[in-house]
Amino acid sequence: MEYFLVSSWGKVHESILRTESQPYRMHVGMLLLGAKGAGTNDEQLIEAPAPFVSHPSEIRVPGDRITIEIRWRINGKETRRRAEELVYNIQKKSSLSRGYWVYNGSFMDENTFLAQREGSAISLVTDPEALINYTGPGHDNDSVWIANTNRLPPPDVPLEVVIKLAKTKQKR
Numbered sequence: 001m002e003y004f005l006v007s008s009w010g011k012v013h014e015s016i017l018r019t020e021s022q023p024y025r026m027h028v029g030m031l032l033l034g035a036k037g038a039g040t041n042d043e044q045l046i047e048a049p050a051p052f053v054s055h056p057s058e059i060r061v062p063g064d065r066i067t068i069e070i071r072w073r074i075n076g077k078e079t080r081r082r083a084e085e086l087v088y089n090i091q092k093k094s095s096l097s098r099g100y101w102v103y104n105g106s107f108m109d110e111n112t113f114l115a116q117r118e119g120s121a122i123s124l125v126t127d128p129e130a131l132i133n134y135t136g137p138g139h140d141n142d143s144v145w146i147a148n149t150n151r152l153p154p155p156d157v158p159l160e161v162v163i164k165l166a167k168t169k170q171k172r
Contacts, residue, residue: 001015001016001087001142001145001146001147002014002123002124002125002145003016003121003123003127004016004083004086004087004121004123004134005019005122006019006119006121007020007021007023007119007120008020008119009119010119011118011119011120016087016152017070017086017159017161019161021121023119024113026131026163027105027106027131030105030131030163031105033165035103036064036105037063037064037105037106038064038102038104038105038128057126060126060139061102061104061127061133062104063105064103064166065101065102065103065166066101066102066132066163066166067163067164067166068082068083068101068132068162068163069082069161069164070082070083070159070160070161071160071162072158072160074153074154074157079153083096083101083122084096084097084098086148086151086152087146088145088148089138090145090146091138091144092137092138092144095151100134100136100139101132101134103132103163104128104130104131104132104133105131107128114129115131124139124142125139125140125145126140132163
């Protein structure tokens with residue numbers, strides 16, 4: 001797996017979840033919450049001469065720390081899970097490490113918002129085109145991630161993906 005969440009026209013064959021939501025709408029919502037993103041039009045991330053960071057890459061995309069929670073209801077009972085619980089590392093035989101999600105906000109290339117074009121919302125491996133990146137152990141290896149099917153809801157159950165800016169300590 002390369003992605004946790006993609007739009008229906010994105011790499012659904014490489015993703016755990018898909019959504020009908022438009023990445024640009026997610027981006028507007030995050031901006032309204034105060035997310036600043038990473039400024040991923042930075043030349044360090046674009047890596048000349050190739051136009052984009054290869055997937056995956058050892059580069060850690062910078063951005064605002066966030067948390068991701070998945071919610072669903074079955075027979076009136078709500079279940080909540082952190083996104084990390086739904087991803088399994090087959091090498092380490094464990095769930096995704098906590099606390100490594102960043103909102104980088106994608107970037108523009110030739111008047112195109114790349115998250116929208118690619119349908120890339122939440123990436124498990126380095127992908128500055130996606131809105132959100134996992135930057136923890138394994139972000140540079142797309143062959144270690146699979147869906148943790150023991151923690152996922154049954155197929156066709158509507159889900160809510162809740163993205164929150166992580167609380168940061170205020171400077172005094």
